[in-house]
Amino acid sequence: MYLNCKTYFSFRYGTFATEELVKAATQIGVTAMALTNINSTCDIWDFVQFCRQQGIKPITGAEIRNDGQLLYILIAAGNKGLYWINELLSTHLQNGKPFPEQAKEQPFFTDPKDGYVIYPLGTKAPEQLFVNERIGVLPSEVNKLYSIDLKLTADKWIIRQPVSFQNKTYYNVHRLLRAIDKNVLLSKLSTADYCSADEYFMPPDKLLDAFRQYPFIVTNTYKLMDNCSIEMDFKTDKNKKIFSSTKEDDRILLKKLTADGFAFRYGKNKLAAERVAKELKIIDELGFNAYFLITWDIIRYAQSRGFYHVGRGSGANSIVAYCLQITDVDPIELDLYFERFLNPHRTSPPDFDIDFSWLDRDEVIDYVFKRYGKKQVALLGMYSTFQYRAVVRELGKVFGLPKEEIDQLAAGGNADDKIQQQILRYGRLIENFPNHLSIHPGGMLIAEESIYEYATVFMPPKGFPTVQMDMFVAENIGLYKLDILSQRGLGHIKESLRLIKENQGVDINIHDFKKFKTDKRVNDQIKRVQTIGCFYIESPAMRQLLKKLECDDYITLVAASSIIRPGVASSGMMKAYIERYHDPENIDYIHPVMKELLQETFGVMVFQEDVIKVAHHFAGLDMGEADILRRAMSGKYRGNQEMMRIKEKWFLNCRERNYPENITAEVWRQIESFGGYSFSKAHSASFAVESYQSLYLKTYYPKEFMVAVINNFGGFYSRELYFLELRKTGATIHAPCVNKSEYYTHITGNDVYTGFIHIKSFQEEVVQQLLEERNKNGLFLHLQDFIERTNITKEQLNMLVSIGAFRFTGKKKKQLLWEANFLQKKNMTHVPAASSLFADAPFKFQLPAFVDDPLDDLYDELESLDFTLGNPFDLVNDDPHKYHLAKDLPANLNKIVTTLIYFIDYKVVTTIRQERMSFGTFLDVNLDWVDTVHFPESLKNYPIKGRGFYKVTGKVVSDFGVYNIEVHKLYKIGYKERKYANL
Template sequence: MFLNVHSQYSLRYGTMNIETLIAEARAKNIHQFVLTDINNSTGCMEFIRLCRKEGLDAKDEAGNITKSAYPIKPIIGIEFKRAHQLLYIGIAKNKEGMKELNDFLTYYNLNQLPLPNQPSEFKNAFIVFPFGNKKELNDNEYLGITANEINKIVGKSIEKIRHKLVVLQSVTVKNKLEHRLHKYLRAIDLSTVLGKLQDADCCHEEEIFTAEDELKQKFENYEFIVENTQQLLASCCMDEYTFGKKNKKTFTGNVKDDLSLLTKLAIEGVTYRYGKNNKEAIARVKKELKVIAELDFCAYFLITWDVITYAMGKGYYHVGRGSGANSIVAYCLKITDVDPISLDLYFERFLNHKRTSPPDFDIDFSWDEREDVQDYIFKRYQSSNTALLGTMSTFKDRAIIREIGKVMGLPKAEIDDFSDPTKDRLHADNVVFNKLLYINTMMKGMPNQRSIHAGGILISEEPITYYTALDLPPKGMPTVQWDMYEAELIGLDKYDILSQRGIGHIKEAVRLVRKNKKERVDIHDFKSFRYDPKLNAQLSAGTPIGCFYIESPAMRQLLKKLSCEDYLTLVAASSIIRPGVASSGMMKTYIQSYHDPENVKYLHPVMKEQLEETFGVMVYQEDVIRICHHYAGLDMADADILRRGMSGKYRSKIEFDKLVQRFFDKAKEKGRDETVTKEVWRQVSSFAGYSFSKAHSASFAVESYQSLYLKTYYPMEFMVAVLNNYGGFYQRWVYVHALQQTGAKVNLPCVNHSDNVVNIDGEEVYLGFVGIQGLENRLIEIIPQERRDNGKYTNLEDLIKRTQLTLEQAIILIRIGALRFTGKSKKELLWEVHNYLGSKTKAIADKELFHSPSKTYNLPELVNSEIEDAYQELELLGFPLTLGMFDLLKTDYRGDILAKNLEQHEGKVVKMLGNFVCDKTVHTIKNTKMWFGTFIDIEGNFFDTTHFPNSSPIYPFRGKGCYLILGKVVLDFGVPSIEVIKFAKLPIKDNPVLITDSKPLKQKLNKSN
């Protein structure tokens, strides 16, 4: 009877999730209904699965289905709307019918076309039009009539449409209270206030589940409409849908051939990785191949290998990481560069008979190469069977307060006030605030909008539109309408094709070394430089600026505290830097134990037995699994589910809570001390949600070493590569500073030497046109290309004519010093450009056939200063190059001590000067804020500061510039930092002359001084 039921997946419209819909239907003794969310099929598979589960659960002790708990028959479809106007409702007869509906919606989504008034002629799907919207109906088309519309047919001849009328009872909300919530959702969706909502914007209050008998009574004079509806529902069946193993089944077309090819490639890879006749490696490969074949994952490995082979053939560099790096087969196929034998990684973390969650490979490519790899996958494995993975963002945290406040029409200041959790007590008796909180509670966790997963790709054996319609997000590739959790439950294992800038740094640096030094670097030959003392010295010194994952202030400090001098320590550091370990206090415990392993106190003998390598501290995801298994007695599958649940990768809270209880129950059964168990659980729960697998950390550490190798032996080329791949953790000026420290001569952009990006020739470096504020993208490309095609520019006039510069753009280039090759000062050039272009803003359209020299004038002496240049560089580049920030200070004072001498002043109060690099805000247990700062001293060395809650509000950070810092020097495991007592930004010199009428940058830099 219910042909049009909406769930929360009718985004910002429906209020009930799938489970609630089923519960409401059962409460009203409804045995079937059609889920038809608006312009999407996100919840269809979930609906079928949960209805089947409901049927399995609804049995008595003898295994019979109980009458009161009779299972619900799931029927699926889509409601099609255009501009919030209902066009028609599609209802699938079967699996093929759902594919037809999904294909139809997918076509219009991917081609970005509006839905048509008339749908396709479906063979396996019904179409229900709103009453009065269609006169001529096809065999599969019906007219839906609501109870309120019966008066429209009273006393009228309906013989022609008698067999086409069906009951149209829509369901959108649970009750009147949720109808109010529905209005808030509609106002948010339409970006309007509640008072401006029109009736047509919202559903009717009657769009709820009612008992079928009650609904039939409304049509008691038209029983044939009820009969038509029941016949339509009876002809629909979703039994063809099954769940499990939906990935592409074979790579070669034959399962046996897949195994033969995978075996051949793996054995060849053993020779490449380990040399000939390595018995240990061969034995492990054979062991893994047996499991891979038994679990039908040969095609999964071969498809990943195929993608890697394509990328390597194109010269692309990749990093294989995640739990897949536990596999020696993956290592031998060059999917990963992590040796699982030397690191004692166990394959079972990636793939085992008990594992309930699908494995996946995380493959990183350079940010500018990933799209080509994705394009290859779509072409190679059929676009109909391939799609990007979606994700679902939800209403969460205080952002909901803001959304609700806006639709209520509250002023911004009041919304800001209500959004601050520290002020909740002040608003405890505020009626409006309490109303906000109540709506917030109802809305929290509801789906808000569909988006795209970071890198997941699905490759299905059958067309994906059997299971979902496809969206076309800004990425420009077909994307499924559900997320990784639903994909997993359906039976689709994702391939993670990701990107990161760290790989871009490495790739570009290798290219620059070949070009600038005429040397070739085999960056994959990790074994040859893993033990290089020069690399390890940089690690222990904490100076790996620009190096992937190890350049942040927190990581640099950790490396120094550990005196990290080897790969295995870096592997551990890559995981213990994660928030969970630090917040639980286990990072400090690990560092203490690392330096004093003889006096480690283990919480329990099992901790010593399982975690001796990491001094009793859980460092990796595998450690969490081991402790849950060996200490508490959970089996490996449950232990892994528990770990996944703590990392937010397990949807069912009820099932997760049961596992938590089982942890304690099983531990008690094993006779574990309750106090010890509670502490073990504290460590497990605080850590597991943020930890890496050991193989993942090892992959990151390999990439860190590769970056470190390039930085150590080819520092100039490496830092140029970092700049050309848009940096890393820090602002651009920090990397320019690091480049200068290598001995490179860094020059401002020049039209006769610069390219669009930074270039290097020997030790001469020219900044590129990218990064000049206000310079048009057109000119960034044209200026260097025109120079390469037709030779260097001779003067300003020549530049203008050849590139069609406008006055505004010419002024930018003059002010940044890009025409200094002319030998004229900036002010002379500004006179000249105004003389040539006057007040024209348009470019000169055509190049001259014959050159007519422009007039020249005798100008008075125009004085230019370095201070003036520095101001212009600050404005146009974001940092000064002609002078340093210290040179701009009004004071000549440079501090009492330098960063390199801090250790000698432990416990003393010192006064220092530092150029601000970055800061990080953290919340304390008492919900107050404190800050950590990073600065560079006059010699270019980094130092760090700590700002406790009692000092931070009085002495705040005020953006870029130099600061006078008074504080106490403290040492933590030999690493110094300053606990700030007083803190102030220093004023800079006045700009002698402002060339244009633009806002003086000094106002920004000296703000609040």
């Protein structure tokens, strides 16, 4: 009877969580029910599984709406029917087409036996219904049946009892969600925009009583439900199973490709050969040959297009992946734990995260769609959820609160009246509801069968088909993602190689990693923490960690890449690691077994492999259970009950092994601290490889490297910091010039010309027009020539004059602005260059002798670019040299100093007492780093107020050779007053 149930995956409509819906049905004795979310099949498989657990027969379907108007409900009679529903939804959602209002010439579904269509009463005449169509009657609509002759169409009527919310409270939640969705005040919400107040689990006896005069309608409803079923084997792998023609061919091909790669990677190495044979055997036994070959195929395509990649994830533990050039991490060198990558208990294939430049990734994704078929391939979806503060803001608007009140509530202020109290109450209820569909950062599904067997596909703005399914549901049914990701760091490397080739004529083999990791200059760069612009090792926290470790080698950098993760840091184990790293002879291991397992990392669990080893060898969990622990701590596991079972077994096993309770509890605490924030060793090693590649380029080609970082608009810091770092390389940085600059920043010799893209509000089409005209007809001769040839608008022209783009003329900016204004008024039209060259001489102007103040130029740069191209301290209204500098801090340890510094960044954290404190990152006048610590009292009394200059007084402290200032006082210092004198 409950053939029209919804969860909160009817976005901004339903209020039930999926499991909650099923449990609520169980409580009233429901034995069969259908999930029909609005234009959505997001949680179909979770629903099926939860129903099976509760002994309920699951029925699948969807409620079809156009712009909120209910058209009909589609019910799948079986898996073929669900396929058809997914395909219908996908076709219309991808193309943005409205759904047909009803079936006309022929029935919906390929075969009418595959499913049912239920129309609301009054939308289609009973005598017009096809064989598989029904009319659903609400309990509140029974009285409308009195005037209808039901004899001829008696088999076409069924009960329709929608279920959208739990109770009166959640009915209010539903109405609030609808107001949020419609972006209207609650009082302005139309009754057509929300459901009726009886769309809850009406008890079965009450439903039957409502239709007591129409027993055939009850019979029809039960008959329909009896004719429906759905099958799903959750335990089978549904990824593409064959790459070539047969499974045996796949095995032979993978073995051959691995052998070819082995010769390249190792030559002759008995230990490596033994591991290759072991891996190939298990890969074949577990049915993962095709998975490796597909990944290899994607890499092969990328290499053929000249795309650079980094392979990481647990698959980087694999020597087969290393031989196939999927990764550049040597598992023999790093003694990578084979069982982390693959073990006989593991049912899912290893994780391959393949990073490409942000410029190349979409082409790689497009190749996968074309190579493996659009019906078999889709991007993986995910759900954006309502976060509490955002919900409070939305509810504030729905209730019509003024912005000031909304801001105060969202910031955690007290609720002063009944409405504000309601907002906070309902905000807590809505928190973590799915808000809308989104895209997983990199996951792709490549299925053996059509994606429509499992999910609906929609088309997000990204432009690639994406499933209405997140990674948890996908993995639960046996579809395992392949991550094809993008990152700016690879863009830095690719652009660097291009610029180095163009500017210096040098070709670099960026894959020559063995050379990079042993290069003394590169390792010295790490030790001196000269890492700005380098992937993963440029943040303040990472730079401080590298300094504390005095890191100057690859192995230490691999560990540092994982130690910096929040789980290790927050548990206190990062501090312990640093201490033990510097004093390895005096380590007090918590237990002899832990020494045996973790001697390489000084008794500290640093990598995910460490947890697997400890769980298996210390606590006696089998490898399958250890892998569940690994997945739980990496945020990829969703079964809390299973985790509780494993935790109980952990403590039980440890008691049986007679470990002291305090040691057992402490080791478990360390494992729990990883909580979603740790890396596998191979993953960290992959990051370290890329860091070394960036470091090599930064060390030997610093100018080109920093230009590449600037052109990729990606990194930890703002563009300003990277221009300052470029300045430190000795490059001569020029403001944009109409005759020298390009759209992006470029380098010629030692000269760097800032790209037009950095000029705020300067239109891209104007840049393209400028460049096309210059490339076609030569350099611009003077201002008049530029205006005639480009026909640029006054506003856009003034931007170029202000930034100094016409300095080649030798004229002052103020003079150029006067001339530009006059020439624009003359309504100059576009003149071909050939005509312009032989035209009369340009207008001559009788103007006063203007003077350009250097301070004005700095302000012009600040206004046009958001930063200056020179030292920012040229603008400060104080003398920075009379204060302590960064280089003075070691000599003033534990003393109070005052310094004048320029803001770069800061990070706010919450203390154990739930107070806010922060860590600041600044520069001194020499552009050297000054790091600050702002404890809660200091931060409260002297808050950091954004970018600019600060005079800071505080105590110099040191932690493993890293110097910071504990801030006691902080004052913002102003800029020099701009001079507007014209003569």
